[in-house]
Amino acid sequence: MLRRFGMPPRKRVSQTLMRVLLKHGGVVKEFASGQQVVREIADELGLNERQRSACLETVYRKEGRLKKSLLWHRLLFRAADALARHGLASRPTRTARLTEQREWMLTEKGLDEALGLCGIPAEKKESLPLRSYEVQRIASTLARSARAEDYDPFDRGKNTVVRQEKSTLRGRGFRQAVIDAYDCRCAICGLKIRSPDALSWEVEAAHIVPSGLLGKDDLCNGIALCRLHHWAFDVGWLTLLDSYRVQVSPRVDGLPPTWGRIGGYECIRALAGNPGRIRLPYREEIYPHPNAMRWHRENVFYGRDR
Numbered sequence: 001m002l003r004r005f006g007m008p009p010r011k012r013v014s015q016t017l018m019r020v021l022l023k024h025g026g027v028v029k030e031f032a033s034g035q036q037v038v039r040e041i042a043d044e045l046g047l048n049e050r051q052r053s054a055c056l057e058t059v060y061r062k063e064g065r066l067k068k069s070l071l072w073h074r075l076l077f078r079a080a081d082a083l084a085r086h087g088l089a090s091r092p093t094r095t096a097r098l099t100e101q102r103e104w105m106l107t108e109k110g111l112d113e114a115l116g117l118c119g120i121p122a123e124k125k126e127s128l129p130l131r132s133y134e135v136q137r138i139a140s141t142l143a144r145s146a147r148a149e150d151y152d153p154f155d156r157g158k159n160t161v162v163r164q165e166k167s168t169l170r171g172r173g174f175r176q177a178v179i180d181a182y183d184c185r186c187a188i189c190g191l192k193i194r195s196p197d198a199l200s201w202e203v204e205a206a207h208i209v210p211s212g213l214l215g216k217d218d219l220c221n222g223i224a225l226c227r228l229h230h231w232a233f234d235v236g237w238l239t240l241l242d243s244y245r246v247q248v249s250p251r252v253d254g255l256p257p258t259w260g261r262i263g264g265y266e267c268i269r270a271l272a273g274n275p276g277r278i279r280l281p282y283r284e285e286i287y288p289h290p291n292a293m294r295w296h297r298e299n300v301f302y303g304r305d306r
């Protein structure tokens with residue numbers, strides 16, 4: 001049947017599926033609800049109309065029923081199933097346990113293989129906005145984590161070598177969790193914008209206690225900030241009060257009046273005295289922790305006494 005219609009071999013379908021998954025940031029909707037993706041894969045494979053519409057007929061003798069399904073869809077499901085069996089992708093039912101979305105998602109192993117298929121060096125994985133099942137699992141665990149009253153924002157006692165080995169996956173999980181928790185917006189100014197290919201968000205996952213000083217990779221020590229406010233937060237122009245309001249350094253008054261402006265918008269000065277809280281996640285347990293914010297006020301921020 002496959003040969004009669006000149007259908008591509010399953011391996012080629014699997015490889016095409018992996019490339020399309022990579023193009024979509026490592027994740028696509030399950031095929032039944034994502035017809036656009038199904039069309040995209042068919043286009044990549046160069047299927048003609050005859051191949052796309054060829055039907056497979058299955059006779060259910062007991063029920064006396066004849067079921068028709070598209071041959072091409074069957075081939076795609078089998079290819080996706082093979083990826084899951086080889087540990088290269090997670091099935092929609094499994095992914096849904098983490099994200100409540102029924103999606104095919106590449107695993108780390110699948111991601112490495114897909115990067116190879118696309119000729120992208122493996123080192124680039126860290127800087128690309130890609131999801132993998134393992135990264136998503138860390139992000140989902142972080143998003144559900146409980147909050148301790150005596151929270152310590154430092155990863156004390158971990159030696160640097162162990163930290164470095166674990167850090168890449170954990171760091172990607174942290175980024176994912178923070179950006180998801182803040183709905184891809186800057187907590188301070190609300191900016192939300194993504195790249196034209198829809199893969200990456202402008203917003204960054206900032207550590208309150210920096211990771212270079214062994215600050216923890218978790219949501220109590222994280223906040224989503226646009227690049228500008230991330231920089232201003234890291235160098236001490238801004239800090240957060242326990243009421244989740246922004247405090248601006250008094251040193252801003254010493255700046256030339258034309259500095260820190262984009263058109264009429266004062267990037268830092270405009271935040272001074274703002275009575276409103278920053279934009280926070282949907283769950284209080286994952287708000288920035290007062291212990292991390294206090295450390296930032298005392299060690300990074302340029303207040304009156306510094």
Ligand SMILES: [Zn+2]
Pocket residue numbers: 186187188189190191225226227228229
């Ligand atoms: Zn911002």
